[in-house]
Amino acid sequence: MTAVAAPLTTPRQGRRQGRLRRLFSRSTVNIILVVIGLLWLLPSFGLLVTSFRPAQDFFSAGWWQAIAHPFTLTLDNYRHILQTGGIGDAILTTALITVPATLLVVLIASLAAYGLVFLRWRGRDWVLVLIVALMVVPLQMALIPVASLYRSVGLFNSIPGVVLFHVAFGLPFAIFLMRNFYTGIPKDLLEAARIDGANEWMMFRRIVLPLGKPALASLAIFEFLWVWNDLLVSLVFLSGSSHVPITVAILGQLRQFGSNIDLISTASFVSMIIPLGVFFAFQRYFVRGVLAGAVK
């Protein structure tokens, strides 16, 4: 005779166990995320607090004591850097580099990706291979040749020169990202538009561009952050200029005084808050854009 073993748990218990397991695994993930978040957030918060402290406090106590007694927070540092430190000018210079570089990269990449995905032409696949290959070329390799080239054409120590360099090195990844996103757009849509009477430009502007919005937004954020935070390129191509971006300006402050941490932290926070604002503004698209293209 065969006996059937009674189930050890009732269906209801099983469901409860499953729910508990899910809850546990979800809370584990949440805890890990919170820890990672704190690790990233804490230094930024420290920077924020430091930027509001008088210089002498920095050497006597850590920033975490600032909130405790005695309460000595001040706006002097901000007043100082905005009035004297040339930080205002540096932020403007950074914006003059970052905004055109970002716009150009987004514009050129979206057009180039359209050509790589929706137009049929000889050698298209080889051009794509070349673009992917360019992604692995380190930027440092080009600094000296481009610097001497810039000197001969008069772009050295000029903002357009830096913009051009950022655009050139931003494009391979940008084209690759946009191309991958565009391949997810059904070809039928373009064919329908073609039959409906749209030319290539209309198909790009009316169909592909609106559908590519999430990818464009992610690309714009990526590019904006990279160019805004860049130090190396500006240091090489703009160090002799009277207008330097904020990253170079902060470095200059550090070199000049060595110990003016109050001003440096204030300038750093200002330099950080602008891209952060851009990120939050486009955050909604960013998440969608990064996922888009991964799963069709």
Added chain:
Amino acid sequence: MARIEFQHVDKRYSGAEGLAVNDLNLDVKDGEFLVLVGPSGCGKTTALRCLAGLEDISSGDILIGDRVVNDLPPKDRDIAMVFQSYALYPHMSLFENMAFSIRMRKAPKAEVESKVREAAQILGLEKLLDRKPGELSGGQRQRVALGRAIVRDPAAFLMDEPLSNLDAKLRVQTRAEIARLHQRLGTTIVYVTHDQVEAMTMGDRICVMRDGLLQQVGTPQELYEHPVNLFVAGFIGSPAMNFLTGRVAHDGAAAALALDGLQITLSGRAAAAARTCGDGQTLTIGMRPEHLDVATAHTSNAVRVPVLVDVVEFLGNDALLHATVGGTEVVALVPVARGVAVGDRVELAIADDLVHTFDPQTDHTLGNTAAA
């Protein structure tokens, strides 16, 4: 409205060995509903895409109206296409979707408005015009795709398997809707499908294709009654035609088909076809399931096939018998009242003028079955 003509059209994809469309000659009359049908890869969609201008043809001519359109871009061919995937612009409202083509032609605002409203009214979409395609059901999306085509008021509609993404019930409804639309607008329609039921129910004429080659063009009835070859005979009709292949045995004036261990006496049309074959030559006979019935003592002028029933499918009024004869499966649609059960040995009979005969060497129809 326009007549459409394919004249010796070839299409070869670069890198592909064979021709996707091979010497296609086809004349679609003005206002006709022509269905291109065939199994996947038969070239029907390629032919339609060539007609739309989405693919270049390798040789031959395509005419819409009296114009050769070989080198015209899709937008100048005065056609509208309904895609299998509907291809609705997901970021635009239904109104914008339907207005897109006439806006591209720079139609005045009032005309855009009136044409879109009119198309929406024909298809019962008036209340949905502000919605986006993502908010619609499959059937509604299908109607928008049709609406987009109607708004253009083209010389011809091209439809590429427009019903294949719908469920069975909706498919039947939309089938009737498209047929009604055709009656109302009277525009030439070229319709591609792999579903022979769709082809039979919708088309004024059907064009059957296989491996890039046109097999037969004709009305649904012509194709059903007079298929030109084994492929068309097997493809048109549901359930598919039964085929039995054996050797012809002449016995004086009578003719028979010798299968594994049994002889089927032929009469009428089948016997006439058998007489054109030499003794021992192979012959295929075709019998539609709905023409087969269980033989009774009163059955006359019929070809009789003794079978062993192994499956009976109850369909309500009728039953579908799956039986075997000489190792070949035969399907018959008989009234339930015959009371056939699994395991029965019965004799199936078919009126001898309904038997089709084919030459298994060439696949062509033999005898007096006239090609359409």
